Each structure stands twice: as structure tokens, then as C-alpha cells.
Amino acid sequence: MEEKDWEVSSSSDNEAGFPNDDDEEFHSGGSVPKLQFRVGSSKARWIAELGMAEVEVKRGKLWTTTGIIRSGKTYCFIEEALYLSEIGELQILGHEDDLVIPLKDLYEKMAEEKSGCSWDNYEVYRYLKGLGYILGRNGISWTLKDAAITRPNGEEESACAGECLEDKDTVTKLLGDMQICDAKAVFDVYLPNSRFKKSSPGEPSFVACFSGDSPPSKEDIKVLQKRIAAPLMFCHVAQGRASFFSFSSIDLPVLP
Amino acid sequence: MAPRWKWKGAEAKALAEPISKSVSELQRSLAETESSGTLSSCNVLLAVEPEQAELLDRCCFGRLVLSAEKIKKWIQLSFEEAFFLHYNLKCIKISLQGRCLENEVDTWLYMKSKRPNFPMFFKAYSHLRSKNWVLRSGLQYGVDFVAYRHHPSLVHSEYSVLVQSGDSDRLRVWSDIHCAVRLSGSVAKTLLTLYVNGNFKGESLNLPLCLENFTVEEQTISRWSPELSREDESTISKHVPNVSNLNTL
Numbered sequence: 227m228e229e230k231d232w233e234v235s236s237s238s239d240n241e242a243g244f245p246n247d248d249d250e251e252f253h254s255g256g257s258v259p260k261l262q263f264r265v266g267s268s269k270a271r272w273i274a275e276l277g278m279a280e281v282e283v284k285r286g287k288l289w290t291t292t293g294i295i296r297s298g299k300t301y302c303f304i305e306e307a308l309y310l311s312e313i314g315e316l317q318i319l320g321h322e323d324d325l326v327i328p329l330k331d332l333y334e335k336m337a338e339e340k341s342g343c344s345w346d347n348y349e350v351y352r353y354l355k356g357l358g359y360i361l362g363r364n365g366i367s368w369t370l371k372d373a374a375i376t377r378p379n380g381e382e383e384s385a386c387a388g389e390c391l392e393d394k395d396t397v398t399k400l401l402g403d404m405q406i407c408d409a410k411a412v413f414d415v416y417l418p419n420s421r422f423k424k425s426s427p428g429e430p431s432f433v434a435c436f437s438g439d440s441p442p443s444k445e446d447i448k449v450l451q452k453r454i455a456a457p458l459m460f461c462h463v464a465q466g467r468a469s470f471f472s473f474s475s476i477d478l479p480v481l482p
Numbered sequence: 483m484a485p486r487w488k489w490k491g492a493e494a495k496a497l498a499e500p501i502s503k504s505v506s507e508l509q510r511s512l513a514e515t516e517s518s519g520t521l522s523s524c525n526v527l528l529a530v531e532p533e534q535a536e537l538l539d540r541c542c543f544g545r546l547v548l549s550a551e552k553i554k555k556w557i558q559l560s561f562e563e564a565f566f567l568h569y570n571l572k573c574i575k576i577s578l579q580g581r582c583l584e585n586e587v588d589t590w591l592y593m594k595s596k597r598p599n600f601p602m603f604f605k606a607y608s609h610l611r612s613k614n615w616v617l618r619s620g621l622q623y624g625v626d627f628v629a630y631r632h633h634p635s636l637v638h639s640e641y642s643v644l645v646q647s648g649d650s651d652r653l654r655v656w657s658d659i660h661c662a663v664r665l666s667g668s669v670a671k672t673l674l675t676l677y678v679n680g681n682f683k684g685e686s687l688n689l690p691l692c693l694e695n696f697t698v699e700e701q702t703i704s705r706w707s708p709e710l711s712r713e714d715e716s717t718i719s720k721h722v723p724n725v726s727n728l729n730t731l
Contacts, residue, residue, distance in 0.1 A: 240503035332586060396619050417711075443657050444699070459706055460655045470706040471659060476674075476699060478641075481631060482500035 269315045270302060272327055276375060277341035279307045281320055288315060291360045291422050303363060304341040305351040308332045312352070346463040347412050350434055353468045358418035363409040364433050364454075366371035389394035409437035409446040410452055432457040434470075447473050485631045486638040486670070496632040501541065501614045505571070507538040508632040512573035519564055521589070524596050527566035528574065540633065542616045545568065551644075559591045560619070561600055561605040569690055570608055599650075601687060604675040606645040607703040609698040617643070624665050629674065641674040641702075649682055653703075663705050667731045673703045673729045 267285035272278075281293055281300040293302040302310070310316035310331055318327040320341055336345060342363065343351070353471065354403060362368055399440065414430035433456045442460050450458055459470045487493045505696040511534050527547070530538065535555035538544055543563045547556040559567070560706065565572045569586050576582070576589045580656035584588050593600045601713060610617055616630040620642055646652050653659055653675065666673040678694035682688075 298676070354708055359708065439656075441656055442651060444701070462659075464656065469660065470708065471663065472702075472704055472706060474702050474704075476614060476700050476702055478613060478629075478674075480611065482502060 251387070256310070268310065269319060270307060270316060271319045272321055272335075274321055277335075278303055278375070282319075286315065288344055290424070294366060295424060298376040299375075301375055303343060304336055305343045306346050308336060308348065309352055309355055313346070317469075329337070343412070344436075346436060346461075349463045349466065350436075350461045350468045351413065354413075354415060354434075360416040360419060360422055360427075361413045361434075362416075362427070362430075364414050367426055377426070406447040409435050409442045409450055409460070411435045411458070414456070415459075425475045430456050430460045433462050441471075444475065451475075484639060488636055488638065492636040498662050501616060501632060504537065505614070508534070508543070509571045509573045511537055512567065517573070517580065518561060518575040519568070519579050521576060521583075521592060526559040526561070526563060526576065528559055528564075530555045530557055531555070541567045542618055542630070542633065561597060562617075564688075565589065565604055566594060566608055566611055570612070571707065576678050586690055587688070591688065594687070599645075600681075601692065602647050602678045602682060603649070605643050605678045605680070605693055605696045605697060606643070608693070609676065610643075621667055623671070625662070625673075628671065635715075639671055641672045642669070642671040643676060645676050645678065645725050647678045647680070647682060656678075659703060660705075663703055667705065675701045675703060677701065 245356055268281065268289070269283040270279035270281040273280055277470055278301045281289070281302060284300070286309070289300065292306050293300040293349075297299075305320055307316065308329075311318060311329060318332065319325065335341065336343065336348060342482060354361055411433045413434040414427075415430075415432050415434055416427065417431050432452050435442070435458050437443075442450075447458070459472055459473060462469045462471065487496070510611040512530070515531065515534070517528060517530060517534070519528040528538075528544065532555055535546060535557060538557055539546070544557040544559040549556055549653065558670050559615075564574070568576050568589060578588075578592060585590075593604075597603070605654040607617055607627065610627075610629055616632065616634070617627045618630070618634070618639075620626050620628045623642050626645045627643040629643055630639045631637050642662075642665070644652055653662065662671050668711075677699040678696055679699065680692070686692045686695070
């Protein structure tokens with residue numbers, strides 16, 4: 227059995243007969259990620275009050291690009307927990323006991339939409355993660371020393387005395403947030419990077435935004451652009467496919 | 483997207499004969515002969531001398547109507563093209579049913595009555611024409627206009643243009659966006675929307691002067707493919723030309 231990430235194990239014979247001439251269903255080049263379901267090696271405990279899981283056992287390098295650090299502990303959002311569970315890298319344990327929470331229950335938690343991530347958001351998360359991109363929640367630092375963990379459902383985290391920078395950003399963001407906007411910035415997306423560091427991630431390549439059922443209005447794009455320095459990509463998820471569009475203001479030059 | 487010149491000397495030729503210069507020549511020539519166009523349904527028919535037909539072609543105004551007549555050439559202009567020559571360049575007169583329309587307002591009202599969204603389209607058209615971009619009908623590509631940096635014989639068009647305003651129904655659902663972007667992309671053009679801001683209702687619209695109160699915002703819409711961009715940050719910032727390239731570690 228070949229041990230490469232994403233290689234199918236020889237025991238799944240049904241892969242052999244899979245039709246692959248329908249290019250609607252497959253990415254170009256036929257490079258569909260084939261998942262290897264190892265028994266989950268990392269473990270995290272779901273904390274209902276937070277809507278997040280606290281990581282207890284870490285296995286593998288994936289933790290350099292997943293989860294946020296608060297006071298030395300690592301926590302992951304619903305989308306991170308769900309994704310890692312889906313690919314067999316993580317087992318989520320119940321709050322009270324050590325029983326593994328099945329995928330079904332995780333999907334239900336996501337459906338409740340109380341943890342800042344909807345199914346559409348998750349489809350984008352999963353798609354980009356599968357391609358090697360690094361994703362974090364927009365507006366939430368990868369790591370904060372001495373800060374307590376708070377609910378990540380779109381509200382700003384409170385900064386502690388030690389992190390003055392965070393205060394200024396928080397106030398600016400709160401003011402920006404007061405403008406009503408139907409579109410939401412959800413994920414900071416970074417290019418695949420084996421030397422990614424949570425302590426200094428740099429600026430994201432773009433911020434993934436969602437405008438819901440309709441394309442973003444001109445006004446919403448302006449509101450978000452004022453608030454966010456990085457390029458914006460608006461995601462449209464339909465039929466299990468994610469498309470990304472950028473809407474950019476330009477000014478064509480006056481020609482000679 | 484960088485301009486795609488059609489042959490080796492094309493860019494140099496374009497530099498040597500800027501559009502603005504050709505337009506000035508055209509303006510002088512038409513004014514000298516007091517050329518007059520006749521309104522007919524949604525077009526204006528203009529009789530010109532062969533050299534003038536040449537000039538009109540050089541600036542991409544109108545289509546030649548083929549006829550056996552040798553002394554005069556007949557050019558068919560769209561409302562936008564005709565009104566630009568009449569109102570912005572002031573080099574042609576307009577007549578209706580044999581009578582010359584002395585007042586620009588009369589032409590404006592006629593055109594507006596035939597095409598209710600003429601004011602919005604004309605604002606968009608004149609916005610780019612005033613910057614010396616060449617605009618032609620975009621019907622072949624499912625859009626309103628296509629914009630060229632110079633004459634179509636020298637360069638491929640860079641932008642397919644859709645005109646929008648607060649009232650219009652264009653690009654209101656995602657499938658419209660997918661469709662327009664896909665169409666543009668398949669013909670190697672960037673989709674450009676021209677958003678015309680202004681009050682399109684009310685009395686003020688009865689005067690072409692209302693055009694001065696409209697503004698135009700330009701916006702490109704492009705689709706980004708995550709599979710193609712993993713190695714290269716610049717493919718992302720290429721989609722957002724006004725945002726500077728930010729380096730990640």
C-alpha cells in the first residue's frame with residue numbers, strides 16, 4: 227500500500243470501476259483528492275458554551291495551520307473540527323465523557339449555526355483546505371498570549387491588558403461593523419505555505435466573503451473594502467461547488 | 483490583462499496615430515461640411531464624403547451602408563454614436579423627417595422616447611469615449627459594448643462592458659454573474675461593469691444637461707480559480723489591480 231497523503235488504500239476496490247470521463251464532476255487533470263481514512267490520531271473535546279473544541283492530543287503537522295491558541299491551549303472552530311473529523315485526523319470527544327462525537331452530530335452542530343460558520347461557509351473551507359490553502363476566521367487572531375477564549379460567533383474577542391494593539395483594531399472594527407451590510411467576511415485565506423507561523427502569519431492573500439443568495443451589492447462591497455485591507459473574494463456555493471469572484475473598482479486610463 | 487496587439491508593428495502604429503488625434507480630424511472635417519444625420523427609428527443615417535467615411539472608420543463610429551452610390555457614402559450610426567458626434571463633439575446636425583432639429587434637447591427627447599434607457603447607456607458610452615477608448619456594439623458577446631484601446635484592426639478588445647444603474651435588473655442573481663464572466667473569459671476579455679449613478683426619473687431627465695449630474699463607477703468582475711493559483715500570489719492580486727501586492731512570509 228502506497229503511503230502518500232491522499233492516496234487511496236488498495237483495499238477500496240470500488241475505486242477501480244469509477245467512471246472518470248464526466249468532467250463536470252471532476253477537477254481538471256483528474257486530480258480528485260482520494261482520502262485515506264486513518265483512525266483519528268488527534269483528540270479534542272467539544273465545549274458547548276464556546277462552540278469550539280479544545281485540543282487535548284495533537285498528532286501531525288496539521289496543527290501548525292489549524293486552530294487558535296489562547297493561553298497556551300489550542301482550540302478549533304466547528305469547521306476545523308468537522309474537516310479534520312471528515313478526513314479521519316481528529317476525534318471529537320463529548321464534554322462530559324470520552325465518547326467520540328459522530329459526524330452526524332457534528333453536522334447537526336453546524337446546522338444550528340451558532341458557531342459562526344454555516345454549511346456554505348464550510349463548503350468553501352473544505353474545498354480550499356483540500357487544495358492546501360490555510361484558512362483562519364476573519365477578525366480572530368491565530369494566537370494571543372494571556373487571553374481567555376471567548377465565543378467566536380462573529381463578535382469581536384475582548385483583548386486583554388497585555389495586547390494594546392488589539393484594542394485599537396477592535397474599536398475600529400466595531401465602528402466599521404455598525405454599517406449595515408448583507409455581505410460577511412468569513413475566512414482569511416493564505417497560500418499553501420510550509421513555513422506558516424501562527425505567531426506571524428502575515429497578511430492573508432485574500433478574505434473569503436459571502437453575500438448569500440444574491441451577488442454583493444455595490445454598497446456592500448464598498449463597506450467591506452473600507453474595513454478590510456486584503457483583496458476580497460466573494461464565494462458562491464451551489465450544487466456542492468464553490469466559485470470565487472472578485473469585484474474590483476478600477477479607473478480606466480485616459481488614452482492618448 | 484495587457485493589451486493584445488494584433489501584429490508586430492501594431493502598437494507602434496497606435497502610438498503614432500492616437501485616437502484623440504483621429505477624432506479631432508473627424509470633428510473638423512464633419513463640421514466644415516456641415517454634415518447632417520437623419521433620424522430613422524433607432525439609427526441615424528449620415529451621408530459623408532469618402533474621406534470622411536475613412537475618418538469615421540478610423541475612429542470606429544458607425545457602419546458603412548453598402549450601396550452603389552460612388553460620390554457619397556452612407557454611414558449608419560447608433561444613437562450613442564450620433565449623439566456623441568452631435569452633443570459632445572458638436573460636428574453634426576440632426577434632422578427628423580426633413581426638418582433640422584436646431585435644439586439638442588429635441589434630439590435627446592426623440593432618442594429617449596425610442597429607447598428609455600438611452601440616458602444611462604449614453605452616459606456610460608460617453609464616459610469611456612471621452613477617455614479615448616473605442617467602443618463598439620457588444621451584442622456578439624452578449625454584452626452592451628466592447629472596449630478597445632485603439633482601432634480593432636490593431637488590437638483585440640480588452641473589456642466586455644455591461645451598463646448598470648440602481649434601477650436596472652442586470653447581474654442580480656449569481657447565474658447572471660457566472661454567465662457574463664464565462665462569456666467574457668471565453669473571448670479573452672475582462673468583464674467591466676459601468677455603474678451609472680443618477681436620478682433616472684423625473685423632469686430633469688428631459689434635458690441632456692442631466693448627464694452632468696450622473697457619475698460612472700467602473701468595476702471589473704473576474705473569476706478566480708484556486709487550483710491554478712496555489713504557487714503564485716500575483717495571480718490573486720492581478721484580479722484586484724488597485725490593491726498593492728502584500729507579501730506573506
